[in-house]
Amino acid sequence: MNFENQGIIKRLADQYGPENLAVVLGNGEANGVEVFAETVTQGDPTYAGPLAGVALKIPVYHVLEEEVMAEVPEKLRNEKLQLSSLVIDVEPMQQALHASREKL
Amino acid sequence: MLKGKKVIAIGERDGVPGPVIAECLEGGGLEVVFQVTECFV
Numbered sequence: 001m002n003f004e005n006q007g008i009i010k011r012l013a014d015q016y017g018p019e020n021l022a023v024v025l026g027n028g029e030a031n032g033v034e035v036f037a038e039t040v041t042q043g044d045p046t047y048a049g050p051l052a053g054v055a056l057k058i059p060v061y062h063v064l065e066e067e068v069m070a071e072v073p074e075k076l077r078n079e080k081l082q083l084s085s086l087v088i089d090v091e092p093m094q095q096a097l098h099a100s101r102e103k104l
Numbered sequence: 105m106l107k108g109k110k111v112i113a114i115g116e117r118d119g120v121p122g123p124v125i126a127e128c129l130e131g132g133g134l135e136v137v138f139q140v141t142e143c144f145v
């Protein structure tokens with residue numbers, strides 16, 4: 001995750017409290033999802049960004065996970081997410097994110 | 105699980121972009137406090 005976004009997330013966590021936040025990703029491939037999840041739960045794994053050593057423990061989801069899709073009205077789901085759900089393989093991301101959330 | 109949470113939407117150019125995630129979740133009554141689209145190239 002780039003440093004600018006890490007800084008913004010840190011500021012939002014200070015403002016609202018990390019326990020009141022959730023991150024929803026839209027990654028097209030599983031590559032990178034674990035790093036994203038680690039960055040906002042355990043801290044920046046590269047130890048270079050604003051979240052280095054900051055364990056915010058914010059739960060991370062993918063927008064195409066069933067639990068998230070269930071929150072989206074059917075019309076929007078069909079219009080905006082249906083095509084993506086056909087081309088994006090959410091299963092490996094779901095496994096990584098489930099594991100990440102279970103550790104919280 | 106997401107109900108009552110403030111959502112940070114981090115989309116991807118080759119996946120689902122941030123504004124689309126935000127639109128979908130806001131349509132469901134969730135509060136999105138930040139949305140962005142990252143690009144991994």
